[in-house]
Amino acid sequence: MKPSELSRRNFLNRCAVCAAGLAAYPMLGEAMNYYPMPVLSKPKVKPVIKTIFAYPDPAGPIWPNIGYDFDLKVADYKQKLLAGCKDAEFRFMTTMIGSDAEAKRIIEEDPEVDGYLYFLVGCLWGNLSETLAQSGKPMIMVDHMYAGSGEFLTAYASARRQKLPVIPVSSSDFNDVLKAVHYLVTMKMLRASTMLVVGGTPDPKLTEVYGIEVKGVDFKEINDRYNAVPEKEYKAKADEWINRSGKVVEPNLEEIRKSAAMYLAMAGVMEDHHAQAITVNCLGGIYSQQMVCAYPCIGFMELDDQGFVGACEADQRSTLTKLIMTYQAGRPGFISDPVIDTSKNQIIYAHCVAPSKVYGPDGPYNPFHIRSHSEDRKGAAIRSLMPLGQMTTTIEFDHNRKQVIFHQGVTVENVDEDMACRSKLAVEVKGDVFKLLNEWDQWGWHRVTFFGDLKREVETLAMLYGFEMLYEA
Structure with missing residues (x-):
């Protein structure tokens, strides 16, 4: 992990200031102001979706057949939507007019809707x-198979040729319609979300592209919260982590308690700002003595495991990537500094923080060890020991390039190597490992890895935001 504002040489040379810097802050347990345990929340918003049922007069010879009861089918669709998707507001209408003027009327009568389900x-x-x-x-375009198929195929192909944000659903499984609606839920939630950048400058382009609010937070706000964490709370959280871990290697109890207090401080600041994601210029803050000397790594894991986002190095692009996929796929991302081993056709994702619930808040825990931060010890x-034999999807959404970089692989080993970051997940590359060497100068070192084959989800989100896919392997 590299600090945003310090070279590796400088930060390693300055490690010793951490202990000295503690004198600038009250010791744990001496807090003057107390706050209740933080309670984080997701945005309580729903996309408003204009839902249009289009069909012809059944009196003539048509697909599916003359006299077909379209009204009965529409009623069935409505019932399934209302029962299956509580996260969206549907505004229903039917039309038997296929004209350009009818489309313009529909658009103009509800200009505030978030999208269309057609x-x-x-x-x-x-x-x-x-x-x-x-x-x-x-727009989600749905084919009532054997009835709307001809117009669906030609209209959707035309939309994609024009690179319009249209999701196709041509499926006998109605759950595929509900999955498509969830993309609009994700986009709405992102527009209602807040990302905090501690010790860094917020990127306004993130707001321009995604609608998310990005707020800068200075180190003092984190420090004040840290020094106000009640002793019983940080001790209880530290005990919880120790009991859940497979083992504690280097850190003593005081270091783990400091990390627990830092987690509660970050969560408290997130609650204050109604935020769902936080990224911290952690090493830059610690080694410049602007931030208390308490490492946030385990706290980031805790936030990820709860369905929120914690990220290091004030990396806003990776933080956004984690958040959008947390909303869409319900799974946390693992930010890493990768290493490539061409002899084994492997990429090794390495960092000192990783989730311990890689399948999301409702999934199982995987084992982890509590270690020191590797570079400065x-x-x-x-060190998270993540599941093996599983497909992973590794990406970055880049709002400046309007691209998504993408590769996949299968997990093969939790590498036990003392060099470099503590969590090291080796993945056998799906594709050409030598091609995977080619884009790092353009994209930087970080990538974000998610468990599962999420190719369709990533491609669909890229299409909706007008991004190009770049398949780097």
Whole structure:
């Protein structure tokens, strides 16, 4: 892990100031102001989705057949939507007019909607589909199979050729419609979310592209919260971590308690700002003595395991990548400084923080060890022993390049090596490991890894934001 504002040589040379810097702050347990245990929350918002059921007059010879009961099918769709998706608000309407003018009327009568859910219950064969797709808002286009298929295929192909934000659903499983709706839920939640950048400068382009609020927080705010954490709370959290860990190697109890107090401080500041993600210029703050000498690594793990986002190095791009996939896939990301071993066709993801619930808050814990931060052999950090034999998806969403970089692999080893960061996950690359050497000068060292085959989810989000996919392996 590299600090944002210090070279590796400088920060290693300055490690010794950490202990001296403690004198500037009250010791744990001497807090003057007390706060209740932090309670974090996700945005309580729902996308408003204009839901259009389009079909022709059933009196004539049509697909699926003359006299077909379209109203019955529409009622079935409505019932399934309302029962299966509580996270969205649907505004229902039906139309039997396939014209460009009808599409414009629909768009103009509800300008504030977040997107469209468009069921081709039958074929109208006008310009309705094409004009709705050109609204500039995300649209889900659903084929009622054997009824709307002809118009669905031609209209969707046209939309994609124009690179419009249209999600296709042509499936006999209605759950695929609900999954498509979840992309609009993710985008709405992101627009209502807040990311905190501690000791760094917020990137306004993140707000421009995703709608997320990005706030700068100075080290003093973290320090004040840290020094106000009640003793019983940080001791209890430290005991919890120790009991859950497979073993504690280097850190003493005091270091782990300091990390527990730092977690509670970060969570408290997040609660104050109604934030869902935090990224900290941790080493820069510690070694410049601007931040208390308490390592946030285990606290980041705790936030990730709870379904929020903690990230080091004030890396806003990776923090956003973690947050968008946490919302979409329900899984935390593992930020790393990768190493490549061409002899084994492997990439090794290395960092001193990683989640211990890689399948999300409702998934199982995987084992972890409490270690020191590797580069300076100080503080408390994490070696997470992540599941093996599993597909992983590794990405970065770049809001400046308007691209997503992407590769996948299968986990093969939790590397036990004293050099470099504590958590080291080796993955056999799906693709060409030599091609994987080519993009680091353009993208930097960090990548974010998620468990599971999330290719479709990543590609769909990229399409909705108008990003290009870059397959780096």
